[in-house]
Amino acid sequence: MIGSPAWLLAAALAPPQQSAPSAPAAEEQTYIISTIWTRPEHCNLAVATRVALPDLLREPKKWGGKCVAVDGYWQQRALFIFPPRERYAEGDAALKGSRVGIYGTEELLSSAPRSSQRYTAVGVPGMCETIRQAAVMVFGYCHYADGPYLAIAQMRRRQRSAFHR
Template identity: 30%
Template sequence: MRAALVMAMALALPGHAAMAQERAEEDDFIVINDTRATEDCTPDTAYRMSFAAAPGATESERHCLTVDGLWVGNRFYDGIDGYYRAEAAGSEPVTSRLGVYGWWARVEPPDTPAPARLTGRVGDCRDLGSAPNVIMVSGYCHYVSGGYIALGSAEITGPTPYRLLGAQARAGIGQLLEPPLDWAHRTYVEGRVWTWLERLRSNDITAYAEAMGLGSYAADPDEPGSDIQALFREPGSVFDRLRNERVDTLRIWLFAPRERDVDEPPVDPTDLDAVACFRLGEWTDDRWPVAGVDADNAPERPYACVAVGRETYDGEIEEYLDVPHSRRSLAEPAT
């Protein structure tokens, strides 16, 4: 169905959920927010609850409760361990993550993960899309299923924590695995990554954008957040360092395979899902990423990473090479 967005409205009728919606076609709506947590839902009036208990709260408790966790953007986590567990799970519903909706004019989310105390109403993504004539839900529940909290108020309670380090943390998360010494795809991955580095070091923005197949937004050097701006126009970034420093160490990890549904075909033996990282600077302790979420190429990282993959679908092979450039990152521990 073609959704011709015409107008935005906020429904605030007595006895009904107040949700910001956009009109698509006649009598069809796209839910863009949940503002059911009212101003009288405060930490003083709310039920205090642990993160793990929040999704199972009673109906009366769900109307207004307070939960402590780690907050960034439209995601809220059960501490730093919950952050890693949830991001390793991708879009799958997990108990260590809640989505966040709310009165953004009153509450501004942090740009990097920060300890926070959120007060509001707990809901489920399935309920947002179950109302009559709702054809789509935007925001967190468009991409991820599970629980969410509609904010009434929020308090940042501490600074952004450091990311985890070391082989023990990597093994505990279980997302990044060392490939075997005789791994058949090593030459393929290394070849693609070193070729990418040559393109980055050429400083030819047009040639890079064409080789990577970037769209108009990603290829615009003046567009904030675009690939080209992040890779070529930000002094002091890991990409800036990668162009100008000597690089002699490349490490590769495989992403642990996800559980497949019983009706899905088996994985093709030529498929792969890997992350490859160049070391920047001199360090001997294990400062490599412990999970995919840390392969984010934040400016302070002592490495620069690219994701390399190959997937077979209906006999067709699709190859990709993605370059993350996130700033919504955990802090880097001091050396």
């Protein structure tokens, strides 16, 4: 009988069983970052601070975590100070200091122009190096490049300004 006193005594006198190694007290979290975006109800053109793209690129940590609106030329996964050449490599170090990476919803990213167009990007800046420290894999702009990125809430196409003499 399993519940008999003889069985309990035998179990108590038996040599201790080898236990499996215990799990660490706090399991490490594994993150794969593929998309980052900002909610438009929290960050939009009405509440954003206007920042010139060169200023954001020069002092990205000053603007980190704040809602900003930045004008530039949007092409693929970046917003540029000047229109880039038609084709460029995302990891091209020569472009450092002339662009900010773009993260957003899949819908936004799939609508990115293949050739540069003037846009106002509204979002929250961050640093590629920071998100890489928190993840085992980062997709998108920060997979190839260092520096600042914008987690986009809104993108507004800008009309070409009229030339006045």
